[in-house]
Amino acid sequence: MAEDLTSFRSQVQSWLSEHFPASLKANAAGIMESAFSENGLSSDAEQWRQDLAEAGYGAPTWPREYGGAGLSDRDAAVLSSEMAKVGAFNPIPGLAGMGVTMVGPTVLEYGTEEQKLRHLPGIASGQVRWCLGLSEPNAGSDLASLTTKAQDDGDSWTVNGQKIWTSGADRSQWCGALVRTDASAKKRDGISFLMLKMDQEGVRTKPIKLIGGASPFCETFFDDARGEKDDLLGPLNDGWSVVKRLLQHERQSQTGAGAPSGGSGGGLSLQDAAKKYVGTNADGELSDADLRARLTSHLMAARAHAMTGSRIRAEAKGKVEVSAAASILKNSATLVAQARSELTIEMMGNQGLGWEGDDFTAEELATVRGWLSGKAMSIYGGSFEVQKNIISKNILGLPETTQKG
Amino acid sequence: MAEDLTSFRSQVQSWLSEHFPASLKANAAGIMESAFSENGLSSDAEQWRQDLAEAGYGAPTWPREYGGAGLSDRDAAVLSSEMAKVGAFNPIPGLAGMGVTMVGPTVLEYGTEEQKLRHLPGIASGQVRWCLGLSEPNAGSDLASLTTKAQDDGDSWTVNGQKIWTSGADRSQWCGALVRTDASAKKRDGISFLMLKMDQEGVRTKPIKLIGGASPFCETFFDDARGEKDDLLGPLNDGWSVVKRLLQHERQSQTGAGAPSGGSGGGLSLQDAAKKYVGTNADGELSDADLRARLTSHLMAARAHAMTGSRIRAEAKGKVEVSAAASILKNSATLVAQARSELTIEMMGNQGLGWEGDDFTAEELATVRGWLSGKAMSIYGGSFEVQKNIISKNILGLPETTQKG
């Protein structure tokens, strides 16, 4: 365990120089692409995954006994910044699907000791991939009206129903599913959180094509699927508490205004891309003054968002609380990212309208696809409207309306 | 009665050349100012009022027997355009307060023959001024929760309570008041519309100072005020229907995006005022490109609003129905007028921040006062929010929420 920041930093530095293969430098996209191809990880990447897993650096803040490194948030930040310095990338959260970001933290909180030991190390090593079965076709923002049923068969659960938006379900080994275990109770009171093996006869997945093209999302059908009795997470019929916590972890992971997939012109800043497509006048100002004004407001909003993330972390001394603040940041991240996409498409003009083919660069096409798929940001993970309800009720303390939600 | 438009037009022209005194030409503001001063109307203006009243042109679409001229909407439009051509102005609606625009049309619809004959001619001649007692301190948008009480004394009503926002109450002869006549009924079912004489011991008014300075609004206190039995308008305990109709007439009268009081620079267009205060670059474009873009959007919105008024009138063949469309136009009129004020203040810079004194022109000061008093446009006459409820419910047919309003 690191004694202080400086010694931990140098410890990390020497560990990295020993273990991180130069061949993987600054190649996060390549690693993840190969991971999900037929070939799987390259041998260097596989070795790197094993080394990370062994050091517990795949999920560094988790306790050592469950596959983590038991680091404080501060030390984890040091690890992450040192890795960035040498161009290293931790593929384990990506390999584990929803495992590291959402399932793991929830198991840590609600799981029995046996469940933690059984599930967490596989996630922390990136060997077991998880998806989540929450939404259903007729239960979107109103999650609690779900109808997928788990029936108690004495020694196991029999699950029937359909989930939707199960991201990565077609290549996951496990699914954390919200199921109805008491049909007679009030909506939120008869729900449980069940962990299910995906590789079984009663489970079928079907990828969903989205407006931007292929997507990681699936429909998942349970047809007499089996769940083990000891794979119920949290108390029977109190899955609602479990999932509320899980969704807080989700919001948490969506508070950065990450670029929508696809850039706009060779890693250019937005303003430089604008200059490239739109041109400048004699003073070096963007020729389209109206766009320039709107672009400026957008860049200001993006900076305000980024500064707010930093400020909230500084106030919380390094860790953003899984808290109300996340709702603000999620909505503002969404606004910023979607506005950036729209502005980028606009400034690109005809080049921002391509679907495929050689008349558009790969980056231009990726920008268009990213613009389309980014529309989901304000829908998934608690829609824009749901976050506003949360802010108004939980943060501001305004009374709940007679309407729910 | 006019046989066709052309002959009516020439009839109006000759009537105007005979009756309209040249001394009053293009002097609407002066006429109204003197009307409410100690001196009252000038002799020319008083003669003009009498001539208008005699011809029924004060409220030209009202039937002749009640003081109008019985004109069709089309003929009334001809009258109005011909008056505009010679710089003539009809002071009667202004002199009658809420009489011509709101009380009159409602009396025409709900009044008994006796009430029409007794009240309408005084309004149509501009000799009797009316105010309206609707809102109360604790019943703003929620008008139906009013508590002013009228008690049946056998041969008259005794009224007790307080009204607010009674515009012009301090110089009106009559008040149309909404009063509770059945305290045991449901909120909207125990209300009646009572016409009250203002000049009596039980009535007291107190002007309200607003953020922009002095205002026409008053608080009005009823302390055992008396109302006559035959001055109840519409059925007993069905004042709600009467007032709903009355408010439609009000919305109707607020659908034009009239300039808030006070211009911005000697009758200049907004864009010319902007050039004056902000300056232009070598291409003749406003120096402040960001302001130019926003000003353009505003001018477009203003034109869209004006065109929509014309379109709706054209579709309705000359008359805007007292209808749902009024809610759209009222909100858009408000948005346009308030945005114009804000833009004007902004472009005027320091000169848009004056309160009084010689360092600002009279027009600059009027612009600032108009900016402040114009904030009321989105509050009175059914707030912005109330209009949206009306649009969503009455026009779009969306279900009423479990919440009222």
Place this chain on the structure above:
Amino acid sequence: MAALTEEQTLIRDQARAWVTEQSPVSKFRKMRDEDAPLSFLEEDWRAMIDMGWSGILVPERYGGSGLGYLTLGIVLEETGRQLTASPLLASAGIGATALLVAGSEEQRQRILPGIVDGSNVVTLAVDEGPRHNPRQVSLSALPDGEGLTLTGEKVMVQEGVAATHFVVATRTSGQPGDEGGITLVLVDAETEGLSRTSLSTVDSRGYANLSFSGVKVGHDGILGALDAGYGPLDKILDRACATTAAEMMGTACQAFDMTLEYLKTRVQFGQVIGSFQALGHRAADLFTEMELTRSCMEGALQAIDADSDDAAELCSLSKTRTGEFVHHMSNELIQIHGGIGMTDEFDAGLYLKRARPLEAAWGNQSFHRDRYARLLGF
């Protein structure tokens, strides 16, 4: 809807019935999924021709009905509602306009009857870069005794795949950026030296990039006077904007109707979502925006028909406001539909993906705000 004549009302009702029954959005989807070679269904285009739509702008003496721009707009609004693909706008609207504004009597007689009967598809080629900029024309047209020789590129030409003729903005003198020195030229699509490549765009419509290398055009291909093409081009573009706005209006209105319907039927938290006040108010805002936008859209078409002095202003107003509305409405369509709106299976994405190309066509909102301000003198 503007106060329509009896004939216009009839045409609108016929158009609405036809698109709803014969060419609903499912047909556009099928065309897309099957990668129709011209990016529209020829049977649909034929049906439109048979209904007389291709002749709405063309005077009777050239075989059309000469009913004018508002009437064409009424039809385009209906096709816009179902995303019906065809050369109606590009050829029977803008192509015919180019001939009517800039063509000689001989040229009109030669080309317009074919636009009406569908044997000609005439489309306008102006831009050479990613963003609309008609002054920036640089495709060179060198005059000689025989006529002009054209060399250069045009991009994103509407119905460029199906076109039989292009009306090309060329530079015969001056520099890119100058209004003077632009000449409009009618080029047969099969002329030697002219090649086209079809583009695959988000809206699955038939755009092409054109390449001219030494394309010879005779004197009879020059539309109007040499070097003086900017004025007519500006007028053609106004009409292109006003008609494009009509199609956008239809697209946006359909998106509104779909959204309103969803608000009335989708149940969440035990009630239809339209009963949530925040959504009800959003619907009210969208409706208000729709009504204001319609006035601009119709006003521009009426101003063109009446040849009003403020037609240019109103065309920029119309293009901007309909662009803003379809932009906003297409985003709200997705957002209010939630997850289902994100799926390719549902139609919302088709409307979103059609909205942006329409916004960009002939100058986006930003372009036309700037133009409006210039026309108003600031």
Place this chain on the structure above:
Amino acid sequence: MAALTEEQTLIRDQARAWVTEQSPVSKFRKMRDEDAPLSFLEEDWRAMIDMGWSGILVPERYGGSGLGYLTLGIVLEETGRQLTASPLLASAGIGATALLVAGSEEQRQRILPGIVDGSNVVTLAVDEGPRHNPRQVSLSALPDGEGLTLTGEKVMVQEGVAATHFVVATRTSGQPGDEGGITLVLVDAETEGLSRTSLSTVDSRGYANLSFSGVKVGHDGILGALDAGYGPLDKILDRACATTAAEMMGTACQAFDMTLEYLKTRVQFGQVIGSFQALGHRAADLFTEMELTRSCMEGALQAIDADSDDAAELCSLSKTRTGEFVHHMSNELIQIHGGIGMTDEFDAGLYLKRARPLEAAWGNQSFHRDRYARLLGF
């Protein structure tokens, strides 16, 4: 709130307690209604001096505490909440900054201690026209053997009534519009040839217009080098923006708190109005905007204290975003309060009337958006 030091937390708590108890908005109202000659209450200003606020920016060697801009911002936010009027911002903030940025050691020693003890009120005079434009300085300062002779006008000078000294941007060479040729000059308010007229503005604060006719200033009044005043002036204006933003933030936050309180207590249609979803969502939007704005406001002050390279960008960001927020929030304050908000008796109007002058001061949102874009190179 930024992660504050213990000292900063103490100062904030003290400031909040003092304004709430000793100088609530009712005191500002009284000052306004009684037409206080200096447009602030001298007893309040004295109390602030006694609490050390006038020395927050001034280093210890000149009698202050040198705690820096974030600390001053913390205090200004609290005075902004209750609209407490005083020369704190104009003199102890901007006036002191001018001396610290541009003054010589001698000038600092001469003037700063008086700013701290309140005997000097030093305020910045830059603009000459209705809108902020520091390059446009035209007030002429002609050099001679004795120093400079000033002729011209300055407008809307903050605390111009109470000022004992003005820091005046003058033109010693070049043309209005040039950055070169501007010189900063410290002028005693009682100098012959200098006259001032007090203005009556919407916010009832103490502005004055200044008229210079042949005002003589010795060499010891020139701040920094002749003709090279634009650079220091730009730096001073950055700090003026960042501190003004702190005051605006307080004004806006108080408006938010008043609105939230009203949403929780005002009953209409049988329920508190905050339970209407449309209003709840508006409150959520305002809260989000408030949090984002706070980060910009604090970030700019921290960047000044740390002398970061991006301080100029952040100052324009802060001025713009706080301006936008106070603009929006002051309008919502009125709208959500409805009729009562329109009455002079209620405080909402006071906040609205203070918001616009703060927005305009040292460049409005439009000015600083343009500046931000220029600083970012587009």
